[in-house]
Amino acid sequence: MGRGLYVHIPFCVEKCSYCDFYSLPARLGALESYVRAVVQESQSYIGLSFQTLYLGGGTPSLLGTKNLKDLIGGIRKSLDLSGLVEATIEVNPESATREFLETVKDAGVNRVSFGVQSLSDDELKSVGRIHTATQAISAIKLAKRLGFKAISADLIIGLPGQTWATLRESLETLVGLGIGHLSVYCLSLEEGTPLAENPPDDLISDDIQAEFFEKTRAFLDTCGFVHYEISNFAIEGYECLHNLNYWRGGEYLGLGPSAASHLHGKRFRNRADLDAYLENPTGQTEYIEELEAQDKAAEEAMLRLRLLTEGIDSSELTTRFGHEHIEAIISRLDGMVGEGLLTYENSRYRLVPSRIITSNQIFARIL
Amino acid sequence: MNSGSYPYFSCPLCLHRDNIQLAMENIRNFCIIAHIDHGKSTLADRILELTGVLHTTENAQVLDSMELERERGITIKAKSVRMPYKSQDGKEYILNLIDTPGHVDFNYEVSRSLKACEGAILLVDASQGVEAQTIANAYLAIDAGLEIIPVINKIDLPNAMIDECRQQLEDTLGLPGKSALLISAKDGTGVPDLLEAIVTLVPPPKGNTEEPLKCLIFDSFYDTYRGVIPHIRVFSGILKHGDKIMIKSTSQVHEVDEVGYFTPQLNPGEKLTAGEVGYVGAIIKNVGSIHVGDTIISPDFPDTQAIPGFRRSQPMVFCGVYPINTNDYVKLTASLEKFQLNDSSIVYEKESSAALGWGYRLGFMGMLHMEITLERLKREYGQELIATMPSVIYKVFTTNGEALMIDNPSKFPDPSHIDHIEEPIISLRIIVPNEFVGPIMELSDSKRAKLTAMEHLDKRRALLTYEFPLAEMITGYYDKLKSVSRGYASMDYDFLGYRGGDFVKVDILVKENQVDALSFISVRESAQPKSRALIHKLRKLIPRQLFEIPLQAAIGSKVIAREDIVALRKDVLAKCYGGDITRKRKLLEKQAEGKKKMKMVGSVEVPQEAFLLLLKMEE
Numbered sequence: 001m002g003r004g005l006y007v008h009i010p011f012c013v014e015k016c017s018y019c020d021f022y023s024l025p026a027r028l029g030a031l032e033s034y035v036r037a038v039v040q041e042s043q044s045y046i047g048l049s050f051q052t053l054y055l056g057g058g059t060p061s062l063l064g065t066k067n068l069k070d071l072i073g074g075i076r077k078s079l080d081l082s083g084l085v086e087a088t089i090e091v092n093p094e095s096a097t098r099e100f101l102e103t104v105k106d107a108g109v110n111r112v113s114f115g116v117q118s119l120s121d122d123e124l125k126s127v128g129r130i131h132t133a134t135q136a137i138s139a140i141k142l143a144k145r146l147g148f149k150a151i152s153a154d155l156i157i158g159l160p161g162q163t164w165a166t167l168r169e170s171l172e173t174l175v176g177l178g179i180g181h182l183s184v185y186c187l188s189l190e191e192g193t194p195l196a197e198n199p200p201d202d203l204i205s206d207d208i209q210a211e212f213f214e215k216t217r218a219f220l221d222t223c224g225f226v227h228y229e230i231s232n233f234a235i236e237g238y239e240c241l242h243n244l245n246y247w248r249g250g251e252y253l254g255l256g257p258s259a260a261s262h263l264h265g266k267r268f269r270n271r272a273d274l275d276a277y278l279e280n281p282t283g284q285t286e287y288i289e290e291l292e293a294q295d296k297a298a299e300e301a302m303l304r305l306r307l308l309t310e311g312i313d314s315s316e317l318t319t320r321f322g323h324e325h326i327e328a329i330i331s332r333l334d335g336m337v338g339e340g341l342l343t344y345e346n347s348r349y350r351l352v353p354s355r356i357i358t359s360n361q362i363f364a365r366i367l
Numbered sequence: 368m369n370s371g372s373y374p375y376f377s378c379p380l381c382l383h384r385d386n387i388q389l390a391m392e393n394i395r396n397f398c399i400i401a402h403i404d405h406g407k408s409t410l411a412d413r414i415l416e417l418t419g420v421l422h423t424t425e426n427a428q429v430l431d432s433m434e435l436e437r438e439r440g441i442t443i444k445a446k447s448v449r450m451p452y453k454s455q456d457g458k459e460y461i462l463n464l465i466d467t468p469g470h471v472d473f474n475y476e477v478s479r480s481l482k483a484c485e486g487a488i489l490l491v492d493a494s495q496g497v498e499a500q501t502i503a504n505a506y507l508a509i510d511a512g513l514e515i516i517p518v519i520n521k522i523d524l525p526n527a528m529i530d531e532c533r534q535q536l537e538d539t540l541g542l543p544g545k546s547a548l549l550i551s552a553k554d555g556t557g558v559p560d561l562l563e564a565i566v567t568l569v570p571p572p573k574g575n576t577e578e579p580l581k582c583l584i585f586d587s588f589y590d591t592y593r594g595v596i597p598h599i600r601v602f603s604g605i606l607k608h609g610d611k612i613m614i615k616s617t618s619q620v621h622e623v624d625e626v627g628y629f630t631p632q633l634n635p636g637e638k639l640t641a642g643e644v645g646y647v648g649a650i651i652k653n654v655g656s657i658h659v660g661d662t663i664i665s666p667d668f669p670d671t672q673a674i675p676g677f678r679r680s681q682p683m684v685f686c687g688v689y690p691i692n693t694n695d696y697v698k699l700t701a702s703l704e705k706f707q708l709n710d711s712s713i714v715y716e717k718e719s720s721a722a723l724g725w726g727y728r729l730g731f732m733g734m735l736h737m738e739i740t741l742e743r744l745k746r747e748y749g750q751e752l753i754a755t756m757p758s759v760i761y762k763v764f765t766t767n768g769e770a771l772m773i774d775n776p777s778k779f780p781d782p783s784h785i786d787h788i789e790e791p792i793i794s795l796r797i798i799v800p801n802e803f804v805g806p807i808m809e810l811s812d813s814k815r816a817k818l819t820a821m822e823h824l825d826k827r828r829a830l831l832t833y834e835f836p837l838a839e840m841i842t843g844y845y846d847k848l849k850s851v852s853r854g855y856a857s858m859d860y861d862f863l864g865y866r867g868g869d870f871v872k873v874d875i876l877v878k879e880n881q882v883d884a885l886s887f888i889s890v891r892e893s894a895q896p897k898s899r900a901l902i903h904k905l906r907k908l909i910p911r912q913l914f915e916i917p918l919q920a921a922i923g924s925k926v927i928a929r930e931d932i933v934a935l936r937k938d939v940l941a942k943c944y945g946g947d948i949t950r951k952r953k954l955l956e957k958q959a960e961g962k963k964k965m966k967m968v969g970s971v972e973v974p975q976e977a978f979l980l981l982l983k984m985e986e
């Protein structure tokens with residue numbers, strides 16, 4: 001299994017009303033010093049090699065060409081990126097200039113994930129997105145023209161005012177643009193976000209979201225997309241390796257405030273405090289967790305069930321964690337097979353497709 | 368008549384002179400009866416101070432020792448206190464103040480305390496007037512043949528209505544209202560005159576020290592070292608350290624280890640003689656062997672007549688009590704055992720429920736007793752309990768001629784084996800300002816109550832007397848009464864008897880599984896509206912789950928109410944949180960934690976609140 005590198009870019013022009021990620025608007029002046037800080041943090045892990053890279057945010061496309069070059073170039077000096085097979089950057093449509101995308105490509109990034117969310121301008125406006133549908137479509141077309149093969153788009157189910165007609169149109173258009181990957185998220189009201197504080201009247205109910213989700217699944221299936229992870233659909237060969245690694249319980253390093261890591265069996269996370277990070281980028285670890293074998297096995301079972309096609313390989317899990325740590329989990333999984341929540345085939349447990357949308361209920365029973 | 372000589376007691380507080388010899392005619396046994404909050408405790412404090420038992424200046428010392436006593440399970444003021452008193456004409460008296468339980472569920476216990484006295488101070492709050500408990504207690508005192516001294520308290524209040532109170536005493540109780548004493552227990556006004564009235568008006572006890580021993584048990588408490596300590600009034604004979612005593616109802620014999628009286632601390636002495644009030648210790652370890660109202664006699668005279676009126680107090684209201692976590696059953700058992708030592712009126716026995724696991728069926732004297740006990744038990748036990756819907760005892764007559772006493776709906780026999788059913792009826796007295804009579808009648812009508820009398824106590828207030836089904840009382844009637852009368856109604860009740868009715872048992876089914884703890888008994892005509900309300904509440908309480916959950920109420924196999932909880936449609940964590948798996952797992956763990964607190968009914972997770980809600984179902 002490869003190792004992933006995640007770099008968090010905690011800046012946005014404006015924060016969307018549903019977002020609870022660590023991201024600060026109006027701190028663009030700090031970009032340059034931020035890049036220096038990330039490079040400095042990466043020096044703590046000198047020599048560590050990675051197979052995937054993911055620049056996420058926030059809005060990584062706000063970095064601009066110089067900062068992006070400095071960032072990747074700087075990290076390369078201490079970390080071994082020679083074996084990279086996938087390098088993704090999240091790009092917001094409004095900042096997808098030709099110059100920037102070319103720089104991205106030159107820096108070795110081979111996958112672009114566009115924060116499209118919807119192709120209805122009303123829906124975009126309702127949650128404070130600062131781009132239009134036209135900008136999103138142009139950005140994807142531009143990326144294709146520049147030769148990016150792996151292009152992904154994020155979509156949100158449940159935006160205020162959304163209907164199946166508008167959602168279907170967004171899906172059709174994106175598929176028609178020839179992208180190989182789609183991440184589809186159901187909107188959730190996260191505590192403390194403006195959307196949760198003041199939910200609009202035309203918010204889509206959970207039941208309707210569930211209906212849209214099933215319709216989305218069916219539609220993308222007819223278009224040849226495989227639903228390979230709860231929120232992710234891909235034409236075969238275009239799955240996101242970086243995210244797959246999360247669900248397979250693989251190792252990864254996260255750089256930047258609020259970024260999470262999983263190395264040598266430990267999970268840890270940086271404090272979500274930009275100023276403290278800029279001052280001391282290597283001293284921000286706020287939380288270290290090392291689970292007992294049985295809890296670790298349960299966590300991995302929970303993560304792997306998210307992989308809808310791959311599922312849990314029970315014999316592999318047993319080999320890795322030992323029979324005594326896996327026994328109780330297996331019996332819980334078997335129980336849920338009996339209830340029709342999971343399937344069991346060729347020593348693999350998988351979520352029954354109709355249960356994906358209520359999978360928390362199942363995961364909670366594994367832990 | 369033999370004059371009982373008063374024994375020598377050493378008193379740590381030096382409140383009594385040594386070697387005082389007092390004849391029986393210098394003893395006064397009395398109690399204070401009042402409606403709640405009419406000032407009984409304050410008056411007791413003033414009397415204790417005036418007689419020198421409680422020195423305001425020595426408060427700290429007295430209170431310290433009280434605290435000690437309290438730790439050992441005694442509530443001082445709730446019992447009896449012996450006080451020396453020198454009247455204005457210079458005579459020495461012994462006053463025994465005997466406290467009565469101030470609780471509508473304990474009429475029987477009150478009657479036993481009254482039995483130990485010759486006189487009663489009937490205390491009325493000048494700003495409130497005669498209330499339901501004033502009347503109930505006054506009748507008990509009249510029945511017990513006590514000399515009643517009417518006293519109007521709180522005359523210092525600006526809204527005191529002294530003349531109205533006098534009139535009410537005359538009109539409702541036939542007491543000499545015009546000669547009622549006027550006091551303020553708060554500032555002490557009139558209390559010295561009241562003490563004089565006690566010695567002049569209350570007759571001295573009668574009794575013969577030469578006759579065989581006869582004592583009334585009117586209360587008891589449990590002491591870890593000394594066992595059960597009965598509070599007694601000696602009616603004849605002498606009780607000494609080393610004597611053998613016999614409990615009349617059980618013929619159990621014990622050896623007296625200690626006799627004494629309360630000052631209010633336990634004050635051991637050599638003997639108690641006819642007319643006196645005190646306690647007896649005889650290392651009685653079994654709480655269940657001492658009952659209020661029983662008679663203590665000498666085993667040398669086993670044929671001594673019992674003091675009339677003894678009955679085992681019968682619990683009237685029952686409910687199931689279950690630990691939330693089934694592993695805590697042992698802890699609950701220990702708490703109940705400990706609890707019962709100081710409230711022997713509580714009965715409990717093991718019970719198991721398919722939904723709730725192992726627990727206990729608890730019996731209480733009434734619904735207020737139940738509420739207070741559950742609250743105290745929770746505190747003692749240190750965590751939440753599931754208390755199921757309270758039930759009364761139904762008399763179920765079967766087709767083969769048996770009469771079954773059923774305190775738990777789930778134990779009801781099959782309807783085809785039931786000939787008829789009777790339910791307990793209470794006599795309920797409500798005193799209320801005239802403007803609330805209408806709403807209260809409306810409320811009571813909806814509870815199947817039968818109005819048997821209505822009188823106007825004065826221009827302002829009415830006394831309503833009802834024959835009232837106890838079952839309707841225990842499902843929130845009292846709270847509603849208070850609410851429709853804006854807190855002005857007062858009530859009192861006693862047990863009247865059993866009356867037949869058309870009852871059905873309603874079962875609640877959650878996804879085809881019957882939930883035994885939710886079954887209830889209802890009169891047939893209100894079974895459906897009650898079921899609909901209950902099912903509707905359940906639907907809101909049980910979270911949506913992965914499958915549809917039909918909720919049904921049924922009489923036998925006939926479904927009378929139904930609602931369905933539709934299957935959960937969306938519960939999914941989609942976002943990746945930049946690989947923050949820990950956060951994702953913690954969210955799921957929280958969810959898993961919530962699931963563990965649920966009770967499983969078949970495959971359905973039912974929150975504990977579903978079982979609690981039935982207590983307040985009518986609201």
